[in-house]
Amino acid sequence: MRKADLPGRSVLWRAVGGQRRDVALGAVLGMGHQTGEALVPVLIGLAVEQGVVERDATGLLLWLGVLAAVYVGLSFSFRYGARAGERASVTAAHQLRTALVGRVLAPEGGAEDGRLPGELATIATEDAKRVGAVTMALIVGIAAATGLAVSAVVLLRVSLPLGLLVLLGTPLLLWLGHLLSKPLERRSETEQERAARASGIAADLVAGLRVLKGIGAERAAVARYRRISQDSLSATLRAARAEAWQSGVVTMLTGAFLALVALVGGRLAARGDISLGELVSSVALALFLIGPLSEFSWVNAELAQGRASAARIAGVLGAGHAVSPGNPPGGPGSGPGIGIGIGSGSGPVLRHVEGRLRLRELSYGTLHAVDIDIAPGETVGVVATDPADASALLHCLGRRADPDSGAVELDGTELSALALAEVRAAILVAEHDADLFEGTLLENVTAAAPTASVTAAMAASGTDEVVRALPDGAGTAVSARGRSLSGGQRQRVALARALAADTPVLVLHEPATAVDAVTELRIAIGIQDIRRGRTTVLVTNSPALLAVTDRVVLLDNGRVATTGHHERLVRDSIAYRTAVLT
Known part of the structure; x- marks a missing residue:
């Protein structure tokens, strides 16, 4: 299993680097806009100097014309610079969402371990959006720095003391703003974690709402969500206070600095060291500096939140794999053939799956040295006295985890x-709690199925009865996760989907727990008929399903306790009778 080692800084750099063309375009246009904005006070000062002091109408009109041209240019730069920045922000967020979904x-x-679905959804939406916004923050920051630089140069030409004041005071102000953003970054990270947790709990509760109502646990569930939500609210308020405090202090410092410049x-x-026009330009430039300095405050806040979100995204993208990828398909040595071909310098590649399945001295979780040999085309039942044994077995057969040994x-x-x-094409592990997706019932069944097998699969699973009971038959819309269907209907549709996939090896986990005894018997016979000649493993404690298997393996305390036909084990094994008949 590969360990994660992906820092949030790398996520930020990749997000920005992936949009370098739009970031560069936006930055150049933003620099043009801020340069134009900084030149406006200078041009106004020159117009005042020509029109008021020297009473030169021609000169006044000339500088007013230049001012109009500058306004057109800075307007154009702002429009298209903002468009490039927004495009970079949205595209970066989209690419991060795509990468997150691909990793999950x-x-x-491995990416979903320790994280609720709602939490992953929040990371893929809000956190990706905040990291994408960093591209716009960089563009704005570069443009603001350009505005400050142009203002400083102009002020240096007007007066050396004024220019030095801006050149020395601005970096100090920016450094103070960066220090003030640190508490915001920490609190923003906590806020995002708590919000994601609350979202995950909410999604989890909605998914299990029917079960909660059935056991009368609504109050406990509401209390739990209220507690988690309150924690999230408290973290959000602390982050908001930190942001307000930072903005307030930065605004106060900015105002004091501008007052000093004025x-x-x-x-x-007053001493006559600068002219009236230069004074107008200097005061106007001081007022203009409010914009760039305020933008730096916003940039600092965006970068702080972006860094916190990038760290959370890095935790998902860099999560260790639950299993190794194995031999890549189509690698060297994958020429035509039958059976398993082994080429020079490559791993084995499946050509034709016969379906022989063997567990050799397998140990994982609660399983210890399990040996099971299943012949091609055989239907084998597996009874586990401990549900944890069944779960561990399914993880290994579906290769959701690699064995500790064996x-x-x-x-x-x-x-x-x-x-x-x-592996996934050859072995399908269909767990009893498999979800349905939003779409029609038929679309759920045919998700990965050859057309010819759909009708037989629906009949074998009893889904044909479900179709007859629904208003629009197989075309009836199914809501997300199949919540519009009853538990028994949902289970039969999921079983039909698994049977219709027609994989060489099919592992079914308790496929008929939510149906009545008559339907369960029909499903058992249907599975036996449709899977004849194909390797099938039934992990179940259902007597009806076990009765149609060729043999049954009993797992007791994580080990193979006994094996044999269902009828013989019922007669001879107390542990088996206890597991199956009670």
């Missing part, structure tokens, strides 16, 4: 030596 859905798994300029004008072999080759795509 990666066959190797005071120095006024004293210079191996699972398919046609004589360890699953860990095969590409995950090949």
